[in-house]
Amino acid sequence: MHESDFVRRIQSLGDRSDEKNVLELDYFLIAILLSLCSVGILIIYSATGQDTFFVKRQLLFIAFGFTLMCIMANLSPRVWDRWALFLYAIGIVSLGMVLAFGVEANGAKRWLNLGFTRLQPSELMKVAVPLMISSYISKSSVPPTFKTILVSIMLILLPVLLVINQPDLGTALLIFISGLIVLFLSGIGRSYIISGFILALAAIPSLWLFVMRDYQKQRVLTMFNPEQDKLGAGWNIIQSTTAIGSGGWYGKGWMNGTQSQLNFLPESHTDFIIAVLAEEFGLVGVMVLNCLYLILVGRCISISMNSESMFGRLLAASIGLTLFVFVLVNLAMVSGVLPVVGAPLPFISYGGTAIVTLFGGFGILMCISNESKTNRSSN
Amino acid sequence: MITNTFVDFEASRKLFVKRVVISGIFVLILLSLIMARYYDLQVTRHQDFVTQSDNNRVHVRPVSPTRGLIYDRNGKLLADNRSTYNLTIVRERSEDLDKLLADLGSLIDISENDISEFKKRLNRRKPFANTALKFDLTEQDRSILAVNSFRLEGAEVSAHLTRHYPKEAMFAHAVGYVGRINEQEMSIIDPVRYSGTDSIGRIGIEKEYENHLIGQVGSEHVETNARGRVMRLMSKKDPQPGQNLTLHLDSNLQQVAYNALENYRSALIAIDVKSGGILAMVSTPSYNPNAFVSGIGKKHYAALINSADRPLFNRALRGQYPPGSTIKPMLGLIALNEEIVTAEHTISDSGYFYLDGVSRPWRDHNAKKGGHGADVNLARAIVESCDVYFYTMSTEMDIDLLSSNSKLFGFGGKTNIDIPGEQIGIMPDRHWKKNELGEAWFDGDTVNASIGQGFMLATPLQLAVMTARIASNGKIVTPRLVKAINGEGIEPNHENSDLTDIDTLHWDYIHKAMQDVIHSPKGTANKISTGLNYRMAGKTGTAQVVSIDADDEYDKTKMQERQWDHSLFIAFAPADDPEIAVALIVENGGHGSVIAAPIVRLVIDEFMKTSTNESLVLR
Numbered sequence: 001m002h003e004s005d006f007v008r009r010i011q012s013l014g015d016r017s018d019e020k021n022v023l024e025l026d027y028f029l030i031a032i033l034l035s036l037c038s039v040g041i042l043i044i045y046s047a048t049g050q051d052t053f054f055v056k057r058q059l060l061f062i063a064f065g066f067t068l069m070c071i072m073a074n075l076s077p078r079v080w081d082r083w084a085l086f087l088y089a090i091g092i093v094s095l096g097m098v099l100a101f102g103v104e105a106n107g108a109k110r111w112l113n114l115g116f117t118r119l120q121p122s123e124l125m126k127v128a129v130p131l132m133i134s135s136y137i138s139k140s141s142v143p144p145t146f147k148t149i150l151v152s153i154m155l156i157l158l159p160v161l162l163v164i165n166q167p168d169l170g171t172a173l174l175i176f177i178s179g180l181i182v183l184f185l186s187g188i189g190r191s192y193i194i195s196g197f198i199l200a201l202a203a204i205p206s207l208w209l210f211v212m213r214d215y216q217k218q219r220v221l222t223m224f225n226p227e228q229d230k231l232g233a234g235w236n237i238i239q240s241t242t243a244i245g246s247g248g249w250y251g252k253g254w255m256n257g258t259q260s261q262l263n264f265l266p267e268s269h270t271d272f273i274i275a276v277l278a279e280e281f282g283l284v285g286v287m288v289l290n291c292l293y294l295i296l297v298g299r300c301i302s303i304s305m306n307s308e309s310m311f312g313r314l315l316a317a318s319i320g321l322t323l324f325v326f327v328l329v330n331l332a333m334v335s336g337v338l339p340v341v342g343a344p345l346p347f348i349s350y351g352g353t354a355i356v357t358l359f360g361g362f363g364i365l366m367c368i369s370n371e372s373k374t375n376r377s378s379n
Numbered sequence: 380m381i382t383n384t385f386v387d388f389e390a391s392r393k394l395f396v397k398r399v400v401i402s403g404i405f406v407l408i409l410l411s412l413i414m415a416r417y418y419d420l421q422v423t424r425h426q427d428f429v430t431q432s433d434n435n436r437v438h439v440r441p442v443s444p445t446r447g448l449i450y451d452r453n454g455k456l457l458a459d460n461r462s463t464y465n466l467t468i469v470r471e472r473s474e475d476l477d478k479l480l481a482d483l484g485s486l487i488d489i490s491e492n493d494i495s496e497f498k499k500r501l502n503r504r505k506p507f508a509n510t511a512l513k514f515d516l517t518e519q520d521r522s523i524l525a526v527n528s529f530r531l532e533g534a535e536v537s538a539h540l541t542r543h544y545p546k547e548a549m550f551a552h553a554v555g556y557v558g559r560i561n562e563q564e565m566s567i568i569d570p571v572r573y574s575g576t577d578s579i580g581r582i583g584i585e586k587e588y589e590n591h592l593i594g595q596v597g598s599e600h601v602e603t604n605a606r607g608r609v610m611r612l613m614s615k616k617d618p619q620p621g622q623n624l625t626l627h628l629d630s631n632l633q634q635v636a637y638n639a640l641e642n643y644r645s646a647l648i649a650i651d652v653k654s655g656g657i658l659a660m661v662s663t664p665s666y667n668p669n670a671f672v673s674g675i676g677k678k679h680y681a682a683l684i685n686s687a688d689r690p691l692f693n694r695a696l697r698g699q700y701p702p703g704s705t706i707k708p709m710l711g712l713i714a715l716n717e718e719i720v721t722a723e724h725t726i727s728d729s730g731y732f733y734l735d736g737v738s739r740p741w742r743d744h745n746a747k748k749g750g751h752g753a754d755v756n757l758a759r760a761i762v763e764s765c766d767v768y769f770y771t772m773s774t775e776m777d778i779d780l781l782s783s784n785s786k787l788f789g790f791g792g793k794t795n796i797d798i799p800g801e802q803i804g805i806m807p808d809r810h811w812k813k814n815e816l817g818e819a820w821f822d823g824d825t826v827n828a829s830i831g832q833g834f835m836l837a838t839p840l841q842l843a844v845m846t847a848r849i850a851s852n853g854k855i856v857t858p859r860l861v862k863a864i865n866g867e868g869i870e871p872n873h874e875n876s877d878l879t880d881i882d883t884l885h886w887d888y889i890h891k892a893m894q895d896v897i898h899s900p901k902g903t904a905n906k907i908s909t910g911l912n913y914r915m916a917g918k919t920g921t922a923q924v925v926s927i928d929a930d931d932e933y934d935k936t937k938m939q940e941r942q943w944d945h946s947l948f949i950a951f952a953p954a955d956d957p958e959i960a961v962a963l964i965v966e967n968g969g970h971g972s973v974i975a976a977p978i979v980r981l982v983i984d985e986f987m988k989t990s991t992n993e994s995l996v997l998r
Contacts, residue, residue, distance in 0.1 A: 262610065264435050335420060
């Protein structure tokens with residue numbers, strides 16, 4: 001029954017009126033996502049000094065991402081399973097193109113200029129890698145064999161190395177983690193996990209010596225002692241912790257954060273946006289935001305649990321968990337617990353590629369959700 | 380298509396659920412840790428960060444007080460504050476300082492000196508502080524900068540009050556000037572008190588009364604953004620302006636004296652006999668004090684400092700000259716009081732004086748060949764300035780007695796005038812000679828001292844003080860420039876002394892002799908009595924030059940002129956109830972009656988013109 005159902009669904013792409021009159025959407029998920037986006041818009045408006053330029057663009061990205069999500073949600077997960085490799089390949093090629101003809105900013109090549117907008121392929125890989133690994137592992141044996149694990153790791157490392165070369169160590173690590181999450185969920189043996197952990201520890205010194213650039217090392221050192229270089233590398237962290245700390249329980253009020261309004265806070269509408277929220281809405285605001293994220297992850301896991309296929313299960317859970325890792329890394333970075341790396345706050349930070357990719361990821365998630373619903377109803 | 384068995388499927392599903400649960404727990408633990416960090420920042424250390432964020436944005440800026448004004452006794456302004464415009468730069472607001480400097484240089488004239496001074500100031504300024512690049516912009520500079528301001532990010536034109544001396548050189552040596560606080564001064568001043576100003580009194584009244592003039596700095600709390608731009612004013616504490624000073628100086632008198640002396644090297648002091656107030660204080664050549672206010676150029680300064688005429692040298696206070704015959708009335712008084720001579724005592728003057736054991740005779744400088752002749756008494760010796768009378772008298776007068784009595788008239792010590800820098804001259808005695816020269820005192824030294832020559836040196840101020848003390852029958856009043864502070868008069872400082880013990884008859888005798896110097900046809904200054912409608916008393920003096928400036932030796936042609944005698948004159952008027960006492964010395968002016976006396980008369984004439992209807996004007 002699965003087979004025929006899948007085939008029919010693929011064949012009836014775009015012609016679903018015979019089954020249902022409305023698009024198959026997970027309205028609960030949509031409600032949470034739109035709440036997050038609304039919070040993002042409010043904070044961006046405040047952080048950019050009531051400048052509507054960024055707000056308008058962000059709304060445009062959200063609209064585009066949302067549309068993309070609705071379309072993707074109504075494709076079959078099977079399509080994604082098949083297209084995983086294709087998307088992954090596009091990602092790798094565009095990463096290669098970034099290295100060749102990328103737009104340079106702040107000493108790093110991260111963007112491809114598409115004329116009308118700039119694309120950041122490394123953001124794309126944050127979803128493309130879990131998709132690829134989920135697809136690959138679900139096609140081979142579960143739990144994965146040594147060979148499967150090895151191939152998976154190669155598949156993860158290829159984009160990671162390309163991104164490291166941009167250089168963007170932060171994003172590379174996040175991509176790496178997103179792949180590892182899939183491997184972990186797929187049930188690889190404990191001995192692999194332990195030996196992998198030991199290997200990672202052993203790799204740190206060579207990473208420090210051969211891979212990391214001076215400014216990256218500086219950021220790590222700065223994290224431990226921001227006061228050492230108050231006006232240089234330490235400035236960001238001192239200003240962001242000051243913004244967060246001065247917010248208190250309830251914050252200074254929307255558009256009243258002195259740290260952000262008077263431009264003491266750097267990158268206040270992108271990577272450091274949580275500091276604006278913490279300053280203007282306080283710890284309560286941060287907790288509300290985290291609750292939204294927790295509900296979102298909870299929903300992802302519930303979708304994953306309900307999924308019949310290994311691919312759907314793996315992908316849904318890994319998308320949810322990866323997203324939460326991004327959130328955690330961002331919160332930790334801005335509050336001075338982790339070094340400053342380029343990690344935006346999902347759905348809140350300003351940035352087109354990230355928003356569209358995230359919505360794309362959730363589009364796939366929704367079609368996994370739809371699949372299990374349809375399966376149950378047809379059973 | 381299902382390749383796995385049902386059992387496999389169930390097993391892998393269970394394993395997956397287990398892994399999801401583990402991941403979920405792991406994620407929740409991490410989240411708790413991070414939330415603990417946020418709790419620590421936002422609740423535990425909240426207050427610290429509130430303080431830190433306020434320190435970030437709220438800055439206290441000093442608000443300059445207005446420096447107190449300086450008036451003459453008639454309410455004429457001697458020092459005020461003018462609005463000037465400076466070009467300043469905030470380093471942090473300029474993206475490329477060198478480019479900005481180059482841009483500014485292409486628009487207005489900025490010298491290399493401006494830039495090097497600017498860089499010095501830049502090194503000791505606080506972050507986001509305005510640093511001055513060019514002072515006192517012209518109207519044209521300002522409009523050029525205003526038009527181009529859009530491309531001069533970081534540079535701005537700021538208005539300041541700058542000290543200004545409307546009378547320029549005329550009062551320079553009395554009022555003094557302010558200058559920019561230099562590094563040395565920076566380390567000793569109270570940084571809070573001076574936070575609103577970059578000027579400090581350097582010399583004269585401006586220095587001595589600095590604490591009165593400066594005022595209290597105000598402050599304003601402003602909110603600034605990260606680039607230091609002020610967003611709004613939060614609160615303000617107004618500054619307290621400095622106190623205004625009214626001086627005893629009279630612009631009219633000063634003007635007359637200055638105009639007459641402008642082309643000489645000279646010093647004149649006029650004292651109000653009753654209050655000790657300085658009515659005029661002139662030292663020529665002078666300089667324009669306005670040049671020092673915003674920092675004088677190196678060339679300009681070098682010209683002033685290297686000038687053979689030494690315009691920066693305050694001769695009135697610091698010039699030390701042999702007083703010559705001007706001390707004869709004082710010596711007469713001392714001799715009468717100590718009963719060394721009587722009024723009736725006479726000598727015969729052959730033109731020369733011989734001291735036992737000294738082959739070379741002392742000449743009488745004021746007599747034609749043959750001397751003053753017979754029957755020269757003390758009065759005649761003063762009126763005709765007979766040296767031999769005093770030479771003879773000196774043999775009877777011990778130098779220590781002469782010295783200690785002369786000190787009561789103000790010689791050899793500070794007059795305690797209220798501006799810094801006065802010299803004390805030399806009033807020699809045995810102890811002094813032993814100490815300074817390691818030699819014993821000779822009787823010949825006393826002979827020299829008896830006509831104000833030899834070792835004796837006095838400042839013009841000391842001569843004026845002596846004249847005032849003679850005029851007031853021995854009242855000792857401290858000379859003062861400042862008459863009132865913020866309209867509140869300063870009481871004259873009287874001192875008790877032995878001078879008042881001197882018999883009135885002696886005073887009258889000396890006063891009469893001094894009147895005859897002018898009013899008697901035989902008087903040395905009789906020429907100035909023409910048309911005089913009041914009684915004046917005075918004494919001429921001619922001092923042989925002991926060069927006061929070692930540099931003169933280099934210039935032969937000037938050397939000749941500078942070996943000429945100094946011309947001195949002291950006087951007081953009106954003679955029956957003295958109000959004003961004047962002392963004047965004109966370097967290399969020749970005989971005292973020729974140059975000094977007529978100028979003193981001009982000054983006293985001016986005083987007498989206004990003294991009858993003088994009204995106190997206090998500000």
